[in-house]
Amino acid sequence: MSSSGESNKKIKALFEKPEINVLIALLVLCIGLSFASPYFLTAKNIVNVLRQFSLIAILAVGQALIIVTGGIDLSVGSVVGFTACFGAAVARWGAPPGITLLSILAMGAVVGLANGMLVTKIGIAPFIATLGMMSIARGFSLLITMGVPIHVDPTWISVFGGGYVGIFPVSVITMLVIVGAGFVLANNTTLGRNVYAVGNSEQAAKFSGIRVDRVKIMVFTITGVLASICGLILIGQLEGADAFYGNGYELDVIAAAVIGGMSLSGGEGNLLGILVGAALMGVLKNAFVLLAVPGYWQVVATGVVIIGAVSLDSLRRKRTAR
Amino acid sequence: MGKNAICRVVDITKFFPGVVALKNVSLDIRKGEIHGIIGENGAGKSTLMNILAGVYQPEEGHIEFDGKTVNFKDPREAQDTGVAMIYQELSLSRSMSVAENIFQGRMLKNKIGLINRKKMFSECRKYLKNLGVDYIDPKILVKNLSVSQMQLVEITKAVHLNSKLLIMDEPTSSLTSGEISFLMKIMRALKNEGVSILFITHKLEEIIEITDRITVLRDGRLIETLNMKDATINQMVSLMVGRDFEKIVHRQFIKDYSNKEVVLEVRDLNYENKVKEASFKLFKGEVLGLTGLVGAGRTELLQCIFGVDRISSGAVLVNDKPVKIKHPADAIKLGMGMIPEGRKEQGMFLKLTVKDNMTMVHLKQLAGRLTFIKKKRQRDIAKKYVDELAIKTPSLEQIAENLSGGNQQKTIIARWIMHEPQIFFLDEPTHGIDVGAKAEIYHFIDDLAKSGVSVILLSSELPEVLTMCDRIMVMHHGEIKGILSHKEADQVKIMKLIIEDKEKSA
Structure with a gap:
């Protein structure tokens, strides 16, 4: 009797985690789709879906860390485009691939660092600081390319975008590694726990000897680097760079994080949830293609899913608050 | 005596999680009297005021106002009945004009439903003049006023609402002595017009100067209500702190500090x-x-x-x-270590687990290479201190928000003690x-x-x-x-x- 009560409690606790509800929704959607379209469960399609949402999931790792501290980063999409254009320019200039790779990552870190400094040292609200950065980074992409896509000849660094290991694209493997690393960082390192502490209460974190500014700068910098990795992947995938790479990604990334259970008020959320959130959006997009529903409906559906996922969560909160 | 009471508090009891904030408190506030409330921090003064102003609802007991039993569900209802509270942190809209603040929620409108500023300014000027503070311009934005002027605007607002009972929570705490005597003058004028004032302060000399009667609270209980005429400072102090x-x-106190x-x-x-x-x-x-x-x-x-x-x-x-x-x-x-004053804001990480809360300071010492936390060591040390300090929690993974205040405080103490x-x-x-x-x-x-x-x-x-x-x-x-x-x-x-x-x- 008591043991069944115990396990009931555990099951109940499991269902109270938002990411589990989203996972169930994802599975239901996948099962439904496998009946609706014979093409859905083919290896080719699955790999395709994975590749489509891999960039969003990579960016969402950084975004989630920022959201846990109570911030937000609107510049991620533009930074993807900017670092890609910057990298393409460096490659065209004749730098060896290794230097190109490092300079892309360094530029991502610099932009992220700048975001972090604006938020902490100047004290601008993250929403505003990164809104400005979003425009600046996009503007520089346009200045670098002058509106004309830059072609980049494939080298070994193109592997990140175009390479395969067996049937799996390297970008998908990169995504899984980064999400895994993000999860470990968040749960098993002092920096990760400090991120959660800051999101819970900056004051309490300060009293506990945590340097709040450093933690925030760190998560913005990590996000900048992740954006540059996405820039790198796009260069490889498309053999070049265009100023509009990553356009609008920030909204998909925030949506993936929110659907995956990150609370915008900060301080809580499971990093693995973002993988589920990104996957749900990816599968949904795939569903519209497979079922030949006009693409415009897809835009509506994305909105419905975001609102639906967050409503479920806040209704649950309201209930437990009583 | 009961007849000329404007407000009677009858047998009020109020609980907060883990504490009894007020226990069977009964008191009369007479028409046109200034009634002081004194007591140490945590004696229940603010709770009592907030119940009268409709912010909190009591668990037991009731309030009679003007002879009728009332049950304020929110501050608005209390205001409409005639109770206005002037908070320590003033509740004015800083970027709006004095007149707009005074008419907050009741702005004067013209025939087609737009706000009638002209009439509002002239009416406002009248109210300010009644209190003798017409040097305050109704058109000026509140944020450009001094703290004492803001307070006067709050009082004007309360009087304009036809308040019969004015509750003032530490109104003098941020005023200069000149401003305080002016405030007292206004309080006396209001009293002469029949308004009752409940006056909370830590400053006993102000109590002596202005109140007619005082009530002493201690540990949520009403200790005594005295006529000011008969009271002495020593008496008030000893009633406030209690002897028992x-x-x-x-x-074992240290007797010899020499070495x-x-x-x-x-x-x-x-x-x-x-x-x-x-x-x-x-x-x-x-x-x-x-x-x-x-x-x-x-x-x-x-x-x-x-x-x-x-x-x-x-x-x-x-x-x-x-x-x-x-x-x-x-x-x-x-x-060094420090347990801050605000447990919820400065101490706890409310959405994190008890284990995380306990180990936040000691975390670096629990981590190995690359700052990876040794989870077993973290669990073991948290378990040790949960046992040692008898922290009541179902598990180490319990979200800290769900603990009682005492157990939260013990969690914070554990956080520091483990860091020695x-x-x-x-x-x-x-x-x-x-x-x-x-x-x-x-x-x-x-x-x-x-x-x-x-x-x-x-x-x-x-x-x-x-x-x-x-x-x-x-x-x-x-x-x-x-x-x-x-x-x-x-x-x-x-x-x-x-x-x-x-x-x-x-």
Whole structure:
């Protein structure tokens, strides 16, 4: 009797985690789709879906860390485009691939660092600081390319975008590694726990000897680097760079994080949830293609899913608050 | 007597999680009287005011207003009935004009439903003139007024609402003496018009000057209601602090300081204008009490030493070596620890687990290479302290929000004790905590001191300070007024250190 009560409690606790509800929704959607379209469960399609949402999931790792501290980063999409254009320019200039790779990552870190400094040292609200950065980074992409896509000849660094290991694209493997690393960082390192502490209460974190500014700068910098990795992947995938790479990604990334259970008020959320959130959006997009529903409906559906996922969560909160 | 009461509080009881905030409190407020409410911090003054103003609802008992039983569901309902509260933190819209504030929610409109500014300004001018404060321009934005002017606007607003009972919570705390006497003049004028005023203050000399009757609260109970004419300061003080504090802990106080080492010395510390020229020494293994009124600069003093705020000038020495502390992280490296005043805001990580909450300070020591946390060590040490401090939690993974106040406080204590601080600051550690947990916390403090840790116990509760502390430091208006040894200290002496200064400065 008591043991069944115990396990009931555990099951109940499991269902109270938002990411589990989203996972169930994802599975239901996948099962439904496998009946609706014979093409859905083919290896080719699955790999395709994975590749489509891999960039969003990579960016969402950084975004989630920022959201846990109570911030937000609107510049991620533009930074993807900017670092890609910057990298393409460096490659065209004749730098060896290794230097190109490092300079892309360094530029991502610099932009992220700048975001972090604006938020902490100047004290601008993250929403505003990164809104400005979003425009600046996009503007520089346009200045670098002058509106004309830059072609980049494939080298070994193109592997990140175009390479395969067996049937799996390297970008998908990169995504899984980064999400895994993000999860470990968040749960098993002092920096990760400090991120959660800051999101819970900056004051309490300060009293506990945590340097709040450093933690925030760190998560913005990590996000900048992740954006540059996405820039790198796009260069490889498309053999070049265009100023509009990553356009609008920030909204998909925030949506993936929110659907995956990150609370915008900060301080809580499971990093693995973002993988589920990104996957749900990816599968949904795939569903519209497979079922030949006009693409415009897809835009509506994305909105419905975001609102639906967050409503479920806040209704649950309201209930437990009583 | 019952006939001319405007408001009767009958048998009110109010619980908060873990504490009884008010217990069977009954009191009459007469028409046109100024009624003072005094008591120590946590005595229940604010709770009582908030119940009268409709912010809280009592668990038991009721309120009669103007002969009718009322049950205020929210402040708006209380206002409509005739009770207005003037909060310590004023509740004006800072970027709106004086007139807009006074007519807040009841703005005057013209025929087509737009706001009639002209009429509002002229009406407002009339109200301000009635109170004799027509030097305030109705058109000016509130944020451009001084604090005392803002208060007058609040009062004007309340009077305009035809309030019959005005509740003023520490209205003088941020006013100069000139502004205070002007405020008192207005209070007397209102009284003559038949408005009743409930006046909360820490400053006993103001109570003496203006009130007709006073009510003393202590530990959520009404101790006595007196006519001001018959009351003396000594009587009020002893009623406020009570004589029957049960000694839960019997400490062995330090009698001989001659060969005690100094672990912390503060010289001429200044912080903005909140702490002035503070100098003191803290000895190894002692419990130094720090008391005074709220706003005396006690918390600021400790937070400066701990690196939360940056000191303006002065020196801090740890083990005779001058140190620069720019952040709590520096203080922690020097062996300090601090339990802050606001448990929920400054202490707890409410959405994190008990385990995370306990290990946040000690985390670096629990991590190995690449700062990976050794999960087993973390679990083991958290488990050890949950057992040692008898923290009541279903598991280490419980979200901290769900613990009671006492257990949350013990979680924070565990966070520090496992890091073994040598100098430990506790800012109101027993505030809002039930008696059982209080006793446990006193025992921890005693054990810490015995093991050689030096403690500064900041507390507004004099009995607590007197039972726990080897020496007692009294602060007032940012200055250290004196340090009494346990032997010479008693409640009246401490209170006098505070009050005598008042008389001097007045």
